Amino acid sequence: MSRRKILYEGKAKILYEGPEPGTLVQYFKDDATAYNAEKKAVIDGKGALNNRLSEFFMRGLTAIGVPNHFIKRLNMREQLIRQVEIIPLEVIVRNFAAGSLGKRLGIEEGTQLPRPIVEFCYKDDSLGDPLVSEEHIIAFGWASQQDLDDMVALALRVNDFLSGVMLAVGIRLVDFKIEIGRVWDGDYQRLIVADEISPDSCRLWDIETGRKLDKDVFRRDLGDLADAYTEVARRLGVLPKGGNGENPRPRLVN
Ligand code: TMP
Numbered sequence: 001m002s003r004r005k006i007l008y009e010g011k012a013k014i015l016y017e018g019p020e021p022g023t024l025v026q027y028f029k030d031d032a033t034a035y036n037a038e039k040k041a042v043i044d045g046k047g048a049l050n051n052r053l054s055e056f057f058m059r060g061l062t063a064i065g066v067p068n069h070f071i072k073r074l075n076m077r078e079q080l081i082r083q084v085e086i087i088p089l090e091v092i093v094r095n096f097a098a099g100s101l102g103k104r105l106g107i108e109e110g111t112q113l114p115r116p117i118v119e120f121c122y123k124d125d126s127l128g129d130p131l132v133s134e135e136h137i138i139a140f141g142w143a144s145q146q147d148l149d150d151m152v153a154l155a156l157r158v159n160d161f162l163s164g165v166m167l168a169v170g171i172r173l174v175d176f177k178i179e180i181g182r183v184w185d186g187d188y189q190r191l192i193v194a195d196e197i198s199p200d201s202c203r204l205w206d207i208e209t210g211r212k213l214d215k216d217v218f219r220r221d222l223g224d225l226a227d228a229y230t231e232v233a234r235r236l237g238v239l240p241k242g243g244n245g246e247n248p249r250p251r252l253v254n
Helices: 046-063 099-105 134-139 145-167 225-236
Strands: 006-009 013-017 023-028 031-034 039-044 070-073 078-082 089-096 112-122 171-185 188-194 202-206
Touching: 023 046, 039 225, 046 070, 046 078, 046 145, 046 225, 078 188, 089 145, 112 134, 112 145, 134 145, 145 171, 145 188
Parallel strands: none
Antiparallel strands: 006 013, 013 023, 023 078, 031 039, 070 078, 089 112, 089 171, 171 188, 171 202
C-alpha cells in the first residue's frame, strides 16, 4: 500500500492513485473524529464496516439510477471509485430536527420537519465548515445555479432512497450529509454522488427505542460506536460473512 501514491488524506479516509486514469482507491480508516477533530479515537473495524456500508448504499443508488462514484470493492478496507472534482460543499438533508439545526433554530430534537430541508456548508476545516446560502455559493463561484439545482435534486433522491432502505429495517433517517463531484464526459459535465454514505455521515435512530446508531454515539459518549455500526450493518444484511476471526466484532482500541 505504501508504494501507491497518496493523493489526499482526510480524517476518516485516504485516497490513492487508482489503477486506470480517472479512478482512485478509497481506503477507509478506523479513525473517528468529532467537533472538527477536537475529539479523536480509533475504532477497530470501523473502516471495514463503512467500506461495506458505503458500497451497499452506492450500489442501491446505482440500481435506481442515481449516479455515484462507486466502481467496485477491492478488499475489506478499500474500494475503487471514479475520480471527481469535488464541489467544496457539504450537502445536508434533514427530515427531523437534530444537531446544529436544533441548536440554531431552537427546535426540539426529534421534531419532524414540514418537508426535507437541504442545507449547504462550505468545506473548510479552518472555518469549521460554515453554513452558507445559495447566494454565497454562486457569488463565490463554488457552483452555478444549474449545479445547485442538480445538487438539490440528487440530494433529495438520495434522501428518498436512504429513508426507505432504513425504514425497512426499523431505522429512522434523521439527517445525512453527502458530497458531490463533477465528472466530465468530453465537454459534457455531470454531477455525481461521491465521498461516502455511512453512519459517520448520517443520523440514524431506532424507530422503536430511539437508540442512536450513528456517530452521535461517539460525539456524545452514548456507548459503543462499533456496536451501533455493527447493528446497522447486521440489519441491512451487509456484515461480511467470513469466519475464523477474519471479521472480528469492531471494538474501541483507544
Ligand atoms: P449537523 O447537525 O452537525 O449540522 O449535521 C447534520 C448531518 O450532517 C449529520 O448527519 C452529520 C452530518 N455531517 C457530517 O457528516 N460531516 C460534517 O462535517 C457535518 C457538519 C455534518
